Structures are given as C-alpha cells and as structure tokens.
Amino acid sequence: MLSHVSIVLVGTSHPGNIGAAARAMKNMGLQHLVLVSPDSFPHPDADSRASGAGDVLSGARVVSSLAEALADRTVVFGASARQRTLPWPVVEPAVAAKGAMAAAAQGGRVAFVFGREDSGLSNDELQRCHYHVQIPTVDGFSSLNLAMAVQVISYELRLELLGLLEKARGKARPSTRSADLMLSPRDEGWDVELASMEEVDQFLIHLEQVLVEIEFHDPDRPRQLLQRLRRLFLRAHPDRMEINILRGVLRNVQRKAAISDGNKPH
Amino acid sequence: MLSHVSIVLVGTSHPGNIGAAARAMKNMGLQHLVLVSPDSFPHPDADSRASGAGDVLSGARVVSSLAEALADRTVVFGASARQRTLPWPVVEPAVAAKGAMAAAAQGGRVAFVFGREDSGLSNDELQRCHYHVQIPTVDGFSSLNLAMAVQVISYELRLELLGLLEKARGKARPSTRSADLMLSPRDEGWDVELASMEEVDQFLIHLEQVLVEIEFHDPDRPRQLLQRLRRLFLRAHPDRMEINILRGVLRNVQRKAAISDGNKPH
Numbered sequence: 063m064l065s066h067v068s069i070v071l072v073g074t075s076h077p078g079n080i081g082a083a084a085r086a087m088k089n090m091g092l093q094h095l096v097l098v099s100p101d102s103f104p105h106p107d108a109d110s111r112a113s114g115a116g117d118v119l120s121g122a123r124v125v126s127s128l129a130e131a132l133a134d135r136t137v138v139f140g141a142s143a144r145q146r147t148l149p150w151p152v153v154e155p156a157v158a159a160k161g162a163m164a165a166a167a168q169g170g171r172v173a174f175v176f177g178r179e180d181s182g183l184s185n186d187e188l189q190r191c192h193y194h195v196q197i198p199t200v201d202g203f204s205s206l207n208l209a210m211a212v213q214v215i216s217y218e219l220r221l222e223l224l225g226l227l228e229k230a231r232g233k234a235r236p237s238t239r240s241a242d243l244m245l246s247p248r249d250e251g252w253d254v255e256l257a258s259m260e261e262v263d264q265f266l267i268h269l270e271q272v273l274v275e276i277e278f279h280d281p282d283r284p285r286q287l288l289q290r291l292r293r294l295f296l297r298a299h300p301d302r303m304e305i306n307i308l309r310g311v312l313r314n315v316q317r318k319a320a321i322s323d324g325n326k327p328h
Numbered sequence: 329m330l331s332h333v334s335i336v337l338v339g340t341s342h343p344g345n346i347g348a349a350a351r352a353m354k355n356m357g358l359q360h361l362v363l364v365s366p367d368s369f370p371h372p373d374a375d376s377r378a379s380g381a382g383d384v385l386s387g388a389r390v391v392s393s394l395a396e397a398l399a400d401r402t403v404v405f406g407a408s409a410r411q412r413t414l415p416w417p418v419v420e421p422a423v424a425a426k427g428a429m430a431a432a433a434q435g436g437r438v439a440f441v442f443g444r445e446d447s448g449l450s451n452d453e454l455q456r457c458h459y460h461v462q463i464p465t466v467d468g469f470s471s472l473n474l475a476m477a478v479q480v481i482s483y484e485l486r487l488e489l490l491g492l493l494e495k496a497r498g499k500a501r502p503s504t505r506s507a508d509l510m511l512s513p514r515d516e517g518w519d520v521e522l523a524s525m526e527e528v529d530q531f532l533i534h535l536e537q538v539l540v541e542i543e544f545h546d547p548d549r550p551r552q553l554l555q556r557l558r559r560l561f562l563r564a565h566p567d568r569m570e571i572n573i574l575r576g577v578l579r580n581v582q583r584k585a586a587i588s589d590g591n592k593p594h
Binding site for chain 1: 356475560
C-alpha cells in the first residue's frame with residue numbers, strides 16, 4: 063500500500079537533500095518521488111547521498127508546479143513547521159500516517175508535500191493540502207533538515223504499514239500506536255470515489271468566478287475569503303458526486319446571474 | 329528529562345554525519361553528544377551540517393573507548409540493523425524511548441549508541457548494551473544513514489517526553505499513542521468558534537430555498553440531493569465565520585436571481 067503514497071519535494075535547493083530523502087524513502091519502502099522545480103536535478107550530490115536508492119532517483123518525476131504534482135492525488139498532507147495565520151487542520155506524524163494508510167487501503171492516492179530548505183511551503187502551497195502535518199520539535203529550533211523530515215514521515219508510514227500487516231495476520235502489535243483514529247469520518251463503505259485534487263481545484267476556480275459574478279467577491283479586496291472557502295471544502299473531502307452537484311449549482315447560479323445582467327447564459 | 333539521555337556515536341567516518349546528528353538531536357531537545365574515536369572532528373563539514381546546533385558540537389565529549397563513553401550510564405541501548413548470532417533483547421524505537429524516559433524519570437542515565445556508517449556496532453560493542461534497538465526497514469535495504477537513525481530515535485524520545493508531560497498535566501494527549509480517538513483534527517488553536525447545529529441547520533434551510541429558486545432542486549423530485557449536501561457540510565464541521573460567508577453567498581445569489589425574475593430582492 064505504500065505504492066499509493068508519493069513524496070513531493072517543492073523547490074529543493076540542495077540536490078544532496080534529494081538524494082538523502084530518496085534513501086530514507088527506500089529504507090522505509092516508499093518509491094514514488096516527485097520533484098517540483100528543483101534547483102539542480104539530476105546532480106552528483108543527489109546520487110552520492112542516495113547511496114543505493116538510485117532507483118528512486120531515476121524514477122523521480124520532475125514537474126513545474128505543485129498543482130501538477132497533486133493532480134491525481136485524493137489526500138494531501140503538507141509539512142509545516144509552524145502555526146499559520148489561517149489555521150488549518152494540523153495532525154502529528156503518526157496520525158497522518160494512519161490516515162494515509164487508511165486512505166491507501168481503499169485505493170486513495172496520497173501525497174506528502176515538503177517545502178524549501180530555507181522557507182518551507184508558501185501559504186498558497188499549504189492551502190492546497192487537506193491537512194498540515196507537524197513534526198514535534200523544541201521551541202526555538204524547530205526547522206528540521208528536509209531529508210530528516212522525510213525520514214520521520216516515512217518511518218511513521220512504515221510503522222503504520224507494519225501495524226496493519228500484523229493486524230491482518232490476526233495479532234495485535236505490541237505498540238503504543240495501535241489505537242484507532244479516523245482522519246475522515248468516512249473510512250468505510252463510502253458510496254462514491256473521492257474527488258481528485260484536480261477536480262476540487264476546478265470546482266474552486268469555478269466557485270471563485272461565480273462569487274465575482276454575483277458581486278460577493280471583489281478580487282481587489284480579497285480579505286481571506288477564498289482561503290477560507292478552500293479550507294472548508296478541503297476539510298470536507300468531497301467525493302466526485304458531491305463535486306458534480308456543487309458544479310451544477312454554480313452553473314445554475316451563472317445562468318440566473320447572466321439573465322439578470324441581460325447577457326446570454328455562459 | 330532529555331538531559332539524562334546521551335547520544336553516543338562510535339567510530340564515525342564522515343564528519344558531516346556528526347553535524348547532521350547534532351542538528352537532529354537539538355531539534356528534538358537532546359544536548360549530550362559523545363564521540364568515540366571519530367575519524368575527523370572538529371571539521372568544517374560537521375559545522376556546516378549542524379546548521380544552528382553548533383552548541384551541541386562544541387559541547388560534545390570526545391573519548392577513545394565505548395567503555396569510557398558509557399561509564400556513568402545506567403541504561404544503554406545499542407542501534408542494530410540486524411539480528412545477531414547471539415540473541416539479545418531487541419526493542420523497537422517507541423518501546424526503547426518509553427523505557428529510556430521511564431529510567432530517566434527515576435534519575436537513571438541513559439545512552440543510545442550508534443555504530444560506524446559502513447559496519448555499525450561490533451558484536452563486542454553491542455554486548456555492552458542492555459537492549460538492542462531496531463528501526464524497522466524494508467528487507468534488502470535496511471541500512472539507514474547514521475544521522476537519520478539518530479533522528480528517528482530522538483524523535484521517539486521527544487514524543488515520549490511530550491506524552492509524559494501531558495500525562496503529568498492531567499490531560500490525555502490527542503494522539504494515536506494515548507488511545508484517544510479524534511474525530512476532527514481541529515480540536516485546538518482554531519481561530520473561530522464552531523457553528524452550532526442550529527446555525528448549520530439554518531444555513532442548510534437557506535441553501536435548500538436558494539436551490540429551488542435557481543431551479544437546481546425540484547422538491548417533487550428530491551433524489552438524494554439535500555441529504556448529500558447536508559452530509560458534505562456536516563463533515564466539514566464549519567465554524568461560525570464560514571457559515572456567515574456561506575449565508576452571504578446565498579443572499580447575493582438570491583439578489584441576482586430575484587432581478588432575473590423581475591422581482592424585488594428578498
């Protein structure tokens with residue numbers, strides 16, 4: 063099930079960190095690495111730090127935007143070192159791993175996103191994630207090396223996998239981690255497949271357009287409106303039918319709004 | 329209590345790994361580093377990888393034998409990648425951390441010992457340890473980078489410390505490790521109060537009314553539309569500001585729809 067999980071590194075400066083992350087991934091059984099606009103890749107420093115995980119590096123997908131990296135994903139966690147101005151659902155690594163593996167077990171496609179060495183993920187990038195995952199650190203020295211953060215998350219994913227394997231074999235794992243926890247209250251028996259990130263993004267773009275047309279949203283005075291709506295809908299984890307319903311509602315609103323403006327429907 | 333725990337690195341070849349280990353330790357609140365016969369220390373590579381943890385490096389004790397490093401310790405864990413010919417008590421990292429912190433709480437002095445990059449700890453060295461600690465990895469690619477192994481153990485120690493602190497304060501930690509179940513990952517630090525059920529219901533009634541007005545919803549052929557929308561919004565657990573935003577959107581839609589119907593706004 064770890065094959066359903068990808069590690070996404072955004073804007074990495076030091077190719078050595080890419081190699082070290084690849085090695086950490088492979089140690090824990092992860093294979094899918096996606097690089098969003100790395101500064102230097104491929105690079106000899108990446109190869110040397112990968113040390114036996116060259117296959118993860120050579121299989122890495124390099125893309126030019128985070129949206130592209132996440133297009134087919136259904137559950138996205140973004141690594142964040144600190145509380146943001148707009149609070150977001152924050153989980154600790156073990157909880158994230160549990161949620162990720164539960165999603166993967168149902169065919170979900172999961173991504174963990176890690177930001178730049180110096181500045182992490184931007185607010186805009188973090189707002190593309192369903193959850194923020196925070197690795198607990200001491201106050202005042204909270205910035206983990208990038209590959210170390212990948213190691214901790216990959217380690218938690220492996221522990222969760224082992225826990226699930228043990229459970230499947232009918233014996234409880236003698237560990238503190240065996241408690242049940244549900245990231246989303248829809249782990250079992252959902253009737254419709256979760257919407258992909260691309261489908262959710264298209265809905266949010268459509269929503270923004272309608273909010274402008276009905277004069278609710280003024281792009282020149284954005285306040286936090288769009289971020290708050292994005293956060294709300296990501297939190298709900300819409301399935302495909304729900305997204306279809308919401309898009310249908312938006313189309314009907316546009317038709318009405320166009321009539322009221324004396325224009326043709328869109 | 330982490331001040332009772334030291335990290336001991338034996339025969340380290342690459343000074344960069346010493347620096348990276350120091351950073352990982354400091355991130356997690358550990359300070360005491362002991363180096364047994366390092367190949368090169370101090371070294372600029374150690375300084376550069378330590379990146380802010382220079383105090384851990386400058387406070388490191390350099391000794392010439394493992395026995396000397398362990399002389400004042402009461403509980404010793406040795407990192408081991410594989411099963412030894414002579415079986416030894418083997419624990420996983422979370423269990424080791426629990427044991428270490430329990431010992432520290434009673435005034436014990438704990439060490440975690442890590443071996444050489446290429447060959448780990450010798451049998452003789454491992455036999456100086458009370459327990460062997462094994463970080464779970466995939467078969468066939470089991471050798472973690474040295475600093476990564478230090479990161480995983482330091483992380484588990486921090487988790488255990490946090491768990492103990494919470495317990496001491498009399499509240500369970502909302503974690504998979506305390507057997508608590510968290511339905512919503514936003515228990516703490518949200519900026520706005522959650523909406524009451526009444527507020528959510530009023531929004532849903534308003535939404536239904538608008539869906540009729542924009543001719544999206546036909547009350548005579550309800551299908552499952554309203555149930556699906558109710559389920560979606562309940563799942564998101566909206567806060568009061570989010571409900572206010574959504575109500576505002578509905579009002580603007582009604583204003584536009586009323587104009588298009590040639591009626592006054594509601």
